[in-house]
Amino acid sequence: MTALPDFDEVIDRIGTHSVKWDCMESLYGVSPQEGIAMWVADMDFRPPQAVQDALSTLLHQGVYGYWGDESAYQAAVQWWMANRHGWAIEPGWIFTTHGLVNGTALCLQAFTEPGDGVVLMTPVYHAFARVIRAAGRRVVECPLAQVGGRYEMDFDAWEARMDGTAKMLILCSPHNPGGRVWTEAELKATADFAKRHNLILVSDEIHHDLVMPGHRHIPMAVAASDQPVVMMTATTKTFNIAGGHSGNVIIADPALRGRFAATMAALGISANSFGIAMATAAYSPEGAAWVDALNTYLEGNRQAFDAIVNTIPGVRSMPLQATYLAWVDFSGTGMGTAEFIARVEKAAKIAANHGATFGLGGDGFLRFNLATPRARVIEAATRLKQAFADLQ
Known part of the structure; x- marks a missing residue:
């Protein structure tokens, strides 16, 4: 090895x-x-080293044209999710974005309208609020509770903040900046909260591989398998290849998938060859x-x-x-x-x-x-x- x-x-x-x-x-x-x-x-x-070798192969080839045939990449994503996270996905569910901030922006365009509220459990990754406001949507802040020196969900307090104008909830799982790995019960409760208030649930799981020994991350799509969820994952944070600007939006639900596909098509989003090559190499036994x-x-x-x-x-x-x-x-x-x-x-x-x-x-x-x-x-x-x- x-x-x-x-x-x-x-x-x-x-x-x-x-x-x-x-x-x-x-x-x-x-x-x-x-x-x-x-x-x-x-x-x-x-x-x-596998990532470095993949870039060396592109460099040796010496032609940097449009990228096509994502089958190897999709297979690598499938393998990783099944083997590392116990989550079975289909190739047709995978959309490749230019990172997950871009993925968040695409979700806003696909599933909300200007003026709609978007729920964030704060404090949380600052780019969410920045992109929401830039898109003309409103940030609905639901503060997390500090219990025993760590963050916990506070659904009872959040109920009062729901007035029917919010259309989406973005979950950060694992949580940035608090470093929490949400439990299965917390994830199910979050999905139920979203369903109760007719919120499209988007789960940003970019840190899902960076889990300390003794803890286990559960994908929202696994914890709430009976509900539609928009999953966002990437190799970029895990393998320190953020400069490749590549991320995945993975959607099993056909209706949500169709809306997202239409937005991708309308904006002309296509894959970055360097990001795809690095990600394919990274999602491997090495x-x-x-x-x-x-x-x-x-x-x-x-x-x-x-x-x-x-x-x-x-x-x-x-x-x-x-x-x-x-x-x-x-x-x-x-x-x-x-x-x-x-x-x-x-x-x-x-x-x-x-x-x-x-x-x-x-x-x-x-x-x-x-x-x-x-x-x-x-x-x-x-x-x-x-x-x-x-x-x-």
């Missing part, structure tokens, strides 16, 4: 047109030469072994980060069950948002996502990307501890 990569290898991404590293100074005032980029959700790791090793490494990073950060008085990292995104609560310090952000960015020289951008319930938090070599994770946590040393 091909040797697994060395996740401890430090890869210099400065000057490579990396959003995470090359744009952080203009956005956060943190120099990449001195600072640590922990905001954008991509990894500082190379993908599996890719599966790579992900298993990655998740073990990420769990070690989580432990190393939490062991230091959770010793800072008033600071708490939410227990992470999935993703590589630590959601850290600074509200216990008694500081205002501007003060603790200044300490993180100016003193610790770390660029992290501001919690308020994730919607209701996000204020007081920062999101830190732990998908980087462990030495850098430990350095970042140590810097945070030093930046708040006066609280010790």
Whole structure:
């Protein structure tokens, strides 16, 4: 078997047109030469060798024309979902989009009208709200409840926010930024909530492979097999190939599938050959072994980060069950948002996502990307501890 990569290898991404590293100074005032980029959700790791080999094959061929015949790609998606997630799908259910933010935008066009409400369980991935508002739809925020230091659904409170004008619910599963792996009971209850309020259920499961040891992700289509659901999945987050801009919208229900197909046709969406080639190679036994090793490494990073950060008085990292995104609560310090952000960015020289951008319930938090070599994770946590040393 091909040797697994060395996740401890430090890869210099400065000057490579990396959003995470090359744009952080203009956005956060943190120099990449001195600072640590922990905001954008991509990894500082190379993908599996099979992905590199697939790109090498395209390069060797030397002709970059229109992509056709997706049968191998569709078979790879089928194999992955069946073997990794216990979910049987048909090739005709799969639509290839330019990533899942694009997939979200297509769902809005296919299933809602301008002015319609779209339900988000906040705090949640900030691109959802951005795309919803850009499409002329309304964000309906249903705040998650914090119970025992983690997020839980709060259906009783959400009932009062439903006035009949919302048409869609977008679930983030596993949850970004809280790192929750939703239980089967929670998923079924979410599907029932959507059915009760006539909401088209869209489940964004881009992080479904990035699950910490001891936890298991259940696809919404499996948990609520008796209800129509629009599933969104991708290789991009799992294998660090987001630059390939490839995602899947998978729809079993014929009526929803027809509406989505019409929108795809109207907008002239077609596949990116590089993204398809990388995804086909990644969804393989070699890719599966790579992900298993990655998740073990990420769990070690989580432990190393939490062991230091959770010793800072008033600071708490939410227990992470999935993703590589630590959601850290600074509200216990008694500081205002501007003060603790200044300490993180100016003193610790770390660029992290501001919690308020994730919607209701996000204020007081920062999101830190732990998908980087462990030495850098430990350095970042140590810097945070030093930046708040006066609280010790």
